[in-house]
Structure formats: C-alpha cells, structure tokens
Amino acid sequence: MSQNNNPESDAHEQKPGRGERVRYRPQDIEPKWQRYWSEHKTFKVEVDHTKPKYYILDMFPYPSAAGLHVGHPEGYTATDILARYKRMRGFNVLHPMGWDAFGLPAEQYAIETGTHPRETTARNINTFRRQIQSLGFSYDWDREISTCDPDYYHWTQWIFLKLYERGLAYMADVPVNWCPALGTVLANEEVIDGKSERGGHDVVRKPMRQWMLRITTYAERLLAGLEQLDWPESVKDMQRHWIGRSEGARIRFPLCRADGTLLPGEDSFFDVFTTRPDTLFGATYCVLAPEHPLVDRVTTPAQHEAVEAYRQETSRKSDLARTDLVKEKTGVNTGGYAFNPVTGAAIPVWVADYVLITYSTGAIMAVPGGDQRDWEFAKRFNLPIIDVVQGGDIDKEAYVGDGPHIHSGFLNGLNVADAKKRMNAWLVEHGYGEGTVTYKLRDWLFSRQRYWGEPFPVIHVDGKPQPLGPNDLPVLLPEVESFLPTGTAEPPLAAVTQWVETTDRTTGKPAKRETNTMPQWAGSCWYFLRFIDPKNSSHPWDAEKERYWMPVDLYVGGVEHAVLHLLYSRFWHQVLYDCGLVSTPEPFQRLVNQGMILGFSYRYYEDETGKRYSYHTVEKIAQDGAEEPLYVVAGQPTVNLTIRYIPVEKVEWRDEKPYHPEESNLELEPQQDKMSKSRGNVVNPDAVVSEYGADALRCYEMFMGPLEQVKPWNSRSVAGVSRFLARVWALLIDDNGDLRSHIVAEAPDPQASVTRRYHKTVKKVTEDLEGMRFNTALSALMELVNEAQKADRLPRAVVEGTVMLLSPFAPHVGEELWERLGHTKTLAYESWPTYDPMLVRDETVTVPVQVNGKVRATIEVAADADQAVILTLARAQEKVQSYLTGKTVRREVVVPGRLVNFVVS
RNA sequence: GCGAGAGUGGCGGAAUUGGCAGACGCACUAGACUUAGGAUCUAGCCCGCUUGACGGCGGAUGGGGGUUCAAGUCCCCCCUCUCGCACCA
Numbered sequence: 001m002s003q004n005n006n007p008e009s010d011a012h013e014q015k016p017g018r019g020e021r022v023r024y025r026p027q028d029i030e031p032k033w034q035r036y037w038s039e040h041k042t043f044k045v046e047v048d049h050t051k052p053k054y055y056i057l058d059m060f061p062y063p064s065a066a067g068l069h070v071g072h073p074e075g076y077t078a079t080d081i082l083a084r085y086k087r088m089r090g091f092n093v094l095h096p097m098g099w100d101a102f103g104l105p106a107e108q109y110a111i112e113t114g115t116h117p118r119e120t121t122a123r124n125i126n127t128f129r130r131q132i133q134s135l136g137f138s139y140d141w142d143r144e145i146s147t148c149d150p151d152y153y154h155w156t157q158w159i160f161l162k163l164y165e166r167g168l169a170y171m172a173d174v175p176v177n178w179c180p181a182l183g184t185v186l187a188n189e190e191v192i193d194g195k196s197e198r199g200g201h202d203v204v205r206k207p208m209r210q211w212m213l214r215i216t217t218y219a220e221r222l223l224a225g226l227e228q229l230d231w232p233e234s235v236k237d238m239q240r241h242w243i244g245r246s247e248g249a250r251i252r253f254p255l256c257r258a259d260g261t262l263l264p265g266e267d268s269f270f271d272v273f274t275t276r277p278d279t280l281f282g283a284t285y286c287v288l289a290p291e292h293p294l295v296d297r298v299t300t301p302a303q304h305e306a307v308e309a310y311r312q313e314t315s316r317k318s319d320l321a322r323t324d325l326v327k328e329k330t331g332v333n334t335g336g337y338a339f340n341p342v343t344g345a346a347i348p349v350w351v352a353d354y355v356l357i358t359y360s361t362g363a364i365m366a367v368p369g370g371d372q373r374d375w376e377f378a379k380r381f382n383l384p385i386i387d388v389v390q391g392g393d394i395d396k397e398a399y400v401g402d403g404p405h406i407h408s409g410f411l412n413g414l415n416v417a418d419a420k421k422r423m424n425a426w427l428v429e430h431g432y433g434e435g436t437v438t439y440k441l442r443d444w445l446f447s448r449q450r451y452w453g454e455p456f457p458v459i460h461v462d463g464k465p466q467p468l469g470p471n472d473l474p475v476l477l478p479e480v481e482s483f484l485p486t487g488t489a490e491p492p493l494a495a496v497t498q499w500v501e502t503t504d505r506t507t508g509k510p511a512k513r514e515t516n517t518m519p520q521w522a523g524s525c526w527y528f529l530r531f532i533d534p535k536n537s538s539h540p541w542d543a544e545k546e547r548y549w550m551p552v553d554l555y556v557g558g559v560e561h562a563v564l565h566l567l568y569s570r571f572w573h574q575v576l577y578d579c580g581l582v583s584t585p586e587p588f589q590r591l592v593n594q595g596m597i598l599g600f601s602y603r604y605y606e607d608e609t610g611k612r613y614s615y616h617t618v619e620k621i622a623q624d625g626a627e628e629p630l631y632v633v634a635g636q637p638t639v640n641l642t643i644r645y646i647p648v649e650k651v652e653w654r655d656e657k658p659y660h661p662e663e664s665n666l667e668l669e670p671q672q673d674k675m676s677k678s679r680g681n682v683v684n685p686d687a688v689v690s691e692y693g694a695d696a697l698r699c700y701e702m703f704m705g706p707l708e709q710v711k712p713w714n715s716r717s718v719a720g721v722s723r724f725l726a727r728v729w730a731l732l733i734d735d736n737g738d739l740r741s742h743i744v745a746e747a748p749d750p751q752a753s754v755t756r757r758y759h760k761t762v763k764k765v766t767e768d769l770e771g772m773r774f775n776t777a778l779s780a781l782m783e784l785v786n787e788a789q790k791a792d793r794l795p796r797a798v799v800e801g802t803v804m805l806l807s808p809f810a811p812h813v814g815e816e817l818w819e820r821l822g823h824t825k826t827l828a829y830e831s832w833p834t835y836d837p838m839l840v841r842d843e844t845v846t847v848p849v850q851v852n853g854k855v856r857a858t859i860e861v862a863a864d865a866d867q868a869v870i871l872t873l874a875r876a877q878e879k880v881q882s883y884l885t886g887k888t889v890r891r892e893v894v895v896p897g898r899l900v901n902f903v904v905s
Numbered sequence: 906g907c908g909a910g911a912g913u914g915g916c917g918g919a920a921u922u923g924g925c926a927g928a929c930g931c932a933c934u935a936g937a938c939u940u941a942g943g944a945u946c947u948a949g950c951c952c953g954c955u956u957g958a959c960g961g962c963g964g965a966u967g968g969g970g971g972u973u974c975a976a977g978u979c980c981c982c983c984c985u986c987u988c989g990c991a992c993c994a
Contacts, residue, residue: 730945779928
C-alpha cells in the first residue's frame with residue numbers, strides 16, 4: 001500500500017531551525033502516542049459496576065473506496081472529546097468503532113472489475129482504520145466489528161428469525177422499483193425523482209415476490225416513543241411526518257348502476273379512507289388509483305379503451321411527472337357508479353393519477369367543496385360541487401375551514417369536529433364503515449436482488465418459505481462465478497445452483513434457499529448492541545452487559561439518517577424489547593447531528609463550442625418544476641451554458657480573486673458546495689494531518705463553529721489553530737526541549753491574573769463541554785494561553801490543569817506535555833480539573849456609565865459594590881457630569897456589576 | 906405549497922439570554938528579529954465624519970415598525986437563504 005499519505009512519513013524535511021530549536025512537531029509525537037495507546041490498550045473497557053457508564057457512539061461509516069473525507073472526523077472528534085472528558089470525570093466509557101460493510105458500491109466495483117467485494121471491502125476497511133487511527137480517537141479497538149463478517153451477520157440472521165417468529169416478516173407481491181441498469185429492486189427511499197439515488201438510472205414499477213417487514217404494526221409506538229427522546233426536534237418531526245398518522249374514517253362504497261341499484265357480488269364495493277367523514281354528503285364522485293384492482297370491474301365496456309389507455313400512460317410516467325404540482329389534473333371516467341351510502345345517490349367513479357395506490361386503500365371519495373385537489377379535478381371535468389360547510393366561497397376554491405354544516409341531512413348545523421363523530425357513529429350503525437387511523441408509513445421492503453448482503457435464513461419447501469433453526473446459522477454467503485446481474489429480476493445467488501438446492505432437515509424434502517439478500521440497513525439496525533459484547537459466539541450479546549451499557553447515551557451522526565436508519569433501528573429495538581432481549585424500549589437516548597462541512601469550489605461556464613464564460617456575463621433563469629436553473633449568456637437567452645469547475649489547487653489567485661489557470665482573464669465564481677470529486681473541492685484529511693497534525697485537524701474541526709451547523713472548510717484557518725498548539729508547546733517547553741524554568745512548584749497566587757483566568761477557563765471549558773460547545777471552549781483555552789504567555793511565573797498546578805483541559809481536544813499534545821511535566825502514565829484517566837468559585841469572580845469590575853443609553857464613561861468598582869456607591873462614583877465622572885448639567889435626571893438605572901444608565905431630558 | 910432553521914466586520918464565528926455588539930481565530934497593515942520567510946514576536950484592524958495628536962461625534966447585527974431606561978436578543982409586518990416534505994385523501 002502507498003505510504004504517501006502516511007502521517008509518519010515526514011513531509012517537512014527538517015530545515016535546521018535556528019539554533020536547533022526544539023519546537024512543536026506533531027509528526028514526531030502523534031505516532032508515538034498512538035502507538036502507546038494501542039500497546040497499552042489504554043481505552044479498553046469492561047463492565048465495571050463501581051463506575052457510572054457512558055455509551056457514546058458514532059454512526060459507523062460505510063468504508064468507501066474514496067477513504068475518509070473531512071466530514072467524518074467532525075462527528076468523530078466531537079464524540080472523542082466527550083469520551084475523553086467523561087473518562088476524566090470518572091465514567092466508564094464505551095466508545096467503539098466498526099464498519100457498515102455490506103453495500104452496493106463494492107458490488108458495483110465487483111461487476112466492473114471482477115474483484116470480490118470481500119477483498120475490496122477489506123482493503124477499504126484497512127484504509128479507513130488507518131486514517132481513523134491517525135486521528136488519535138480513543139476507541140476500544142478490541143470491539144471493532146464489521147457487518148459483512150459471518151460472526152456478525154450470523155446474528156443479523158438470528159434477529160430476522162425473531163421477527164419472523166413474531167409474524168413481522170412475510171412475503172408479498174409488491175410493485176417494486178425495478179432498476180434495469182442496476183439489475184435490482186430499490187427501496188422507495190433509494191429512488192429520487194424516478195431515478196436511482198446512486199447513478200441516476202431510470203426506475204420502473206414491476207410486481208415481484210418480496211420479503212416485507214411489518215413496521216406498520218409498530219407505527220403507533222414508533223410515534224409515541226419519540227416523546228421521551230432527547231433528539232433534535234427537527235429529526236423527531238421528520239420521523240412523525242414519515243410515519244404520517246392521520247385520523248379519519250374508512251367508508252365503504254358499494255358499486256351501483258346509474259339508477260342507484262347495487263351490483264351483485266361479494267367484491268362489488270371499494271373502501272376509501274377520509275379524514276373528513278363529515279363531508280360525505282358532499283361526495284359527488286369517487287376516484288380510484290389507476291393501479292386499483294377494481295378498475296376493470298367498474299369500467300363499462302364503452303369506457304374500457306379510454307381507461308386502458310390512461311392506465312398505460314400513467315404507468316409510463318415517472319413518479320416525478322405524476323407528482324408534478326404545476327401540471328393540470330388528469331383522469332378518465334370509468335362509466336361506472338358508486339353508491340353514496342348517506343345520500344343514496346349514484347356517483348360516478350373516475351380513475352385519476354392524483355390518487356396514489358400506495359397510500360391507504362388507493363381510492364377516495366371526492367368532496368370538491370371541501371378538498372382543493374378534488375375541487376380542481378371537478379372544475380376541470382365539470383363535476384358537481386356541493387357546499388357542505390358554511391364559511392367559504394366554493395366558486396373560488398374548496399373550503400377546508402370549520403363552520404356549520406349545510407346540505408348535510410342529520411349533520412346540518414354541527415361544526416366539523418362534532419359532525420365527524422356523528423358521521424362515524426352513523427357509519428358503524430349502518431355497516432358502512434368506522435372511524436380509523438391510517439399511516440403514511442408502509443411496510444418495509446426488506447429484500448434486495450444483490451449478492452453483497454446478508455443471506456436470508458430461509459428455505460422454500462414446496463414453494464413455501466420455511467425459516468431455518470438457530471443452529472443452522474450462519475447461512476454463509478456462497479462464492480459466485482460472476483457478479484454480473486442476471487439481467488432478469490433473479491438475484492445473483494440464484495445462479496449458484498449447488499447452494500440454492502438443499503433439503504429440508506425436518507422433512508427431508510428438497511428445498512431451495514432464498515436467493516434475495518437483506519438491505520444494507522439490516523446490519524446497522526443493531527450494531528450498537530453487538531459493540532456491547534462483540535466476541536460472543538453463543539449469543540448476539542450478553543444480557544447483563546446489555547443491561548449495564550444500554551441505552552446509548554449519546555449518538556452522533558449526519559442528518560441524512562434522520563428517518564430511515566434511525567427509524568429502522570428503533571423498530572428492531574422495540575421488537576427486541578418485546579422479545580425480552582433488550583432492557584430499554586429505545587436504543588438512542590440522545591441524538592446530535594453534526595452539520596455538513598462544505599468546500600469552496602470555483603466555477604465558470606461553457607457553451608457547446610467550448611467557449612468559456614465568467615459568471616459576470618451569465619444569467620440564471622429559474623425554471624418551473626426543475627431543481628436547477630438554466631444558465632445563459634446575459635442578453636442571449638438562446639445560448640445554453642454548462643457549469644464547469646476548476647479544482648481548488650489549480651485556481652490562479654490574483655488580487656484576492658480566483659482565475660482560470662489557462663485563460664488568465666476569466667474570473668471564476670467562488671461557491672460553497674458539498675464536497676465532491678466532480679467539483680474538485682474535496683479536502684483529504686490525510687493531507688491535513690501530514691501538514692499540520694491530527695491535533696490541529698481535530699481542533700480546527702471543532703473551532704470552525706457550532707457542531708450542528710453547516711460550515712465551510714477554510715484551509716488557511718487550520719494554520720491558525722496549529723499556531724495555537726505551537727504556542728501551548730512553547731509555553732511549556734524551551735528551545736532546548738526542556739521544561740521552562742518559570743514553571744514553578746509554588747501554590748498559585750489567588751491574586752495573579754493568570755490564576756483567575758485559569759479558574760474561569762476551567763469553569764467555561766467544563767460547561768461548554770457539557771453543552772457540546774466545542775468552539776467556544778477552544779477560544780476560552782486560547783485566551784488562557786494568551787494570558788499565560790504574559791506571566792513571568794507559572795504555577796505548576798495551573799500548567800498541569802491547562803494541559804488536562806486541552807487534552808480531550810489535542811490528546812497527543814496533551815500526553816506529550818504531561819509526560820514532559822514528569823508523569824509516567826497516560827493522562828486519560830487523571831481527574832478533570834476543578835475550579836474555585838471564589839476565583840471565578842473578579843474582585844473589581846468595569847461598569848459602563850450610560851446617559852440616555854449611550855456609554856459616556858466607565859468606572860472601576862468592587863464586584864459587590866452596592867447601588868449607592870456605584871451611583872456616586874458614576875455621577876462623579878467628569879464626562880458624565882458634562883452630559884448631566886443643565887438636564888433633569890428622570891431616572892437612574894443601576895444594575896450592580898453590570899451598568900449604570902441616567903435617563904435625562 | 907407545507908414544515909423547520911438561519912441572516913452579525915473582508916471571512917469563520919462570539920455575546921453570561923434584555924445590559925459596553927464584534928470575544929477567539931483567519932485574512933490584511935505596520936514594525937521587530939532575520940542570509941531568507943508561507944517561521945516567530947509586537948502593535949493595529951466594524952464603518953463614516955472630525956482632530957496636528959490624545960481624542961471627540963455619529964452610524965451599524967437582512968429591511969421596516971413596536972415594547973423598554975436599555976433590543977443582535979422580546980412582539981408585529983416584510984425580504985433573502987438553507988434544509989426537509991411534497992397530490993398522503
């Protein structure tokens with residue numbers, strides 16, 4: 001493997017510094033301490049009932065071929081700082097790292113190159129591990145796990161069996177997102193605007209036999225469980241929206257003829273869901289989704305052709321086109337009728353794609369007077385609109401507000417809430433439906449037609465799925481000849497005949513193995529439980545260890561997992577809780593999302609002929625319904641331009657402005673974008689480590705701004721933080737590499753400003769760490785160091801405390817200085833410094849004196865000076881006098897220790 | 906369209922929650938030390954007016970209004986940006 005990026009290789013050839021000064025050299029000390037931690041297993045933990053536990057977890061990465069980018073260490077640094085801080089506060093800290101190692105890219109790479117995904121994955125893991133370890137994180141590496149390891153997926157399969165036992169796993173024919181280019185089915189969340197999330201290939205709908213997990217059974221609990229979690233409100237909201245609970249009623253509409261007589265037959269009806277059962281009197285037509293099974297039966301021969309044509313048309317439409325809001329509503333009359341149970345009227349049944357087969361029953365009753373979508377449809381096709389709730393103007397739009405019901409028989413005069421109750425009772429009484437709850441959440445499509453995933457512990461006997469027993473686990477992933485998709489919907493495993501063909505142990509009958517594999521989410525649904533007991537070969541985890549460590553106290557990761565990973569994990573955890581296998585109903589007590597780190601990119605524009613344009617001459621034209629605007633040459637709207645990027649390192653800078661390297665007068669447009677190869681704005685952490693060291697990278701990532709915030713990477717600022725670490729170094733170590741002689745063993749002088757600053761800093765850093773305000777904690781440390789630089793004597797206690805305060809942020813510097821202070825073992829378990837509350841308060845304070853709210857003078861007073869003293873002193877100020885003479889003092893505001901304000905006129 | 910969040914110097918960002926706006930850092934300017942500096946140190950650095958200078962005066966937290974002795978912070982209206990969701994009946 002290439003050693004080019006190894007932080008141990010010395011990029012900075014020693015220019016003999018003047019007089020051979022011994023300076024801060026991260027290249028020397030960082031590998032030294034990383035080796036120390038690793039050899040001494042400094043961060044190895046076990047259950048210890050004498051200490052409070054703290055489980056702090058990072059979302060484990062998918063080890064991609066690209067390696068770590070600077071976004072990863074942001075969250076990892078934050079958790080590492082807290083892990084180190086908590087250890088020094090006496091907590092038994094569980095802080096593990098592992099790999100989410102099954103996944104599409106390794107398999108796609110295998111398809112392209114024939115390299116086994118296992119090899120690619122192992123290589124990528126090694127890179128990731130090396131990079132992560134070069135940053136000095138205090139993980140307990142003895143707990144490292146990988147989801148593609150049979151010792152791990154053994155238990156993923158085991159949990160699947162638990163789900164199956166409880167009736168939560170089943171097979172069904174579902175219209176799935178079939179992606180011909182990838183040769184696989186994608187989950188809804190992997191499809192964006194009708195294209196595959198990865199690669200942007202076309203996706204079509206196709207019915208297939210699939211494994212499903214009944215997550216909908218847990219909808220209510222997944223919703224309720226959110227209440228007790230210490231998570232960002234926005235994430236909870238996203239989950240609530242995703243679950244999408246809505247209360248309403250199920251109403252049965254029998255099919256009928258134009259004259260209102262019912263059609264015969266068991267299946268001559270359809271159900272609709274409505275949140276507004278109170279508006280049933282205003283239901284003037286019904287709409288079935290084009291995919292609705294009853295469409296054929298409802299459609300009259302005369303309308304058959306038109307309906308068929310419409311269904312064909314919609315099936316070809318992408319989801320994007322179907323949900324495009326700007327377009328007009330479309331639909332076709334089936335010619336059939338439904339019986340409005342409350343009015344007795346025969347109302348027409350239409351087919352329209354604004355009704356989605358995937359939500360609820362795939363059919364609606366249309367109340368154009370009370371629903372804007374129905375109103376638009378009714379206007380378009382001249383369907384009747386009845387006003388059922390007073391308060392709006394149905395000539396202009398549907399009225400969705402509250403008000404007394406009209407034209408509604410027994411509901412007349414009631415408000416919406418009462419009318420709903422009344423109607424629900426009526427529906428039950430007459431057998432036409434009932435009040436009910438519907439969720440947007442759908443059952444989880446749990447199989448993929450892929451090779452690189454967990455095999456299902458299932459065989460098919462006589463065409464029926466049969467779970468294997470726990471002793472048959474793990475079902476190992478077999479070797480395959482080719483990773484190419486079979487071209488059909490058949491998964492690659494189907495081609496491994498020897499593996500597929502098996503026998504049922506209990507009956508001896510021939511059986512076939514399930515050839516689908518589990519989705520990538522499976523492994524990440526429970527990895528935090530395996531970390532608790534990663535080597536256990538007889539159980540997924542030990543129950544007592546689970547009781548000790550769970551729940552995860554703090555979970556840090558990107559917002560991109562706000563819904564899916566976090567919802568799926570919660571679902572599995574609740575099931576495991578019901579099985580009595582875990583002791584907490586929720587897995588992650590506290591969640592924090594780190595903000596994305598952006599990179600500066602530099603763009604220009606190009607037309608078809610290759611002519612380049614600067615952003616000064618380019619105009620953006622927003623397009624309806626499209627994400628990206630159109631770029632044209634200003635004044636020439638016909639010339640369509642393409643965005644081009646110049647990689648950061650190739651940009652030419654003149655007068656602080658970026659220019660094209662080949663066209664020197666072409667000024668580039670600086671932008672802050674998500675880091676990506678195509679934009680040429682990716683910052684590689686290895687490069688930062690080799691230039692400035694891991695401690696500087698860590699500190700810079702924290703110093704950039706609040707953790708949760710999106711923020712741009714600025715390479716020059718890393719140097720500033722690196723200088724700070726060098727100043728800390730120089731504060732303790734002289735040019736010969738010895739401890740500075742002004743560091744003295746004497747007790748700190750409580751009057752010395754550095755002592756007071758130190759105590760304030762202990763307080764500030766401690767509070768900021770508790771509140772995860774790493775940026776302000778670091779600036780407080782910088783202020784302390786600036787102050788300490790001015791002192792001619794530094795008490796040892798202050799110096800040691802300062803090193804300890806800094807050590808969670810810059811652990812290598814921390815350990816090295818700690819050692820040079822004469823200590824022989826790691827500072828990782830030293831007691832966190834404390835402060836003296838008396839020394840945190842200044843004895844005297846500077847108080848501004850305002851006249852009419854403008855500061856005119858400041859006075860120095862004792863911190864506890866009373867109002868009278870302050871006022872007398874304030875009045876005595878010459879400057880204040882000059883503003884008071886000739887004026888009447890209307891009011892005197894004195895906030896002790898804060899300010900004085902004279903209100904005069 | 907709906908929901909959430911955010912707008913503070915040239916830049917990243919601070920501001921004890923209503924009390925001196927701009928901490929800390931970057932960039933920049935000047936100086937010192939240097940054979941050298943993309944090293945280090947010292948000082949300056951929101952904007953405008955004014956002063957020979959010390960200084961003085963005024964303005965400023967997206968825009969407008971309000972409450973208050975006092976507003977970046979609280980209230981109302983508007984604008985912009987970011988991120989989710991998006992025909993969910």
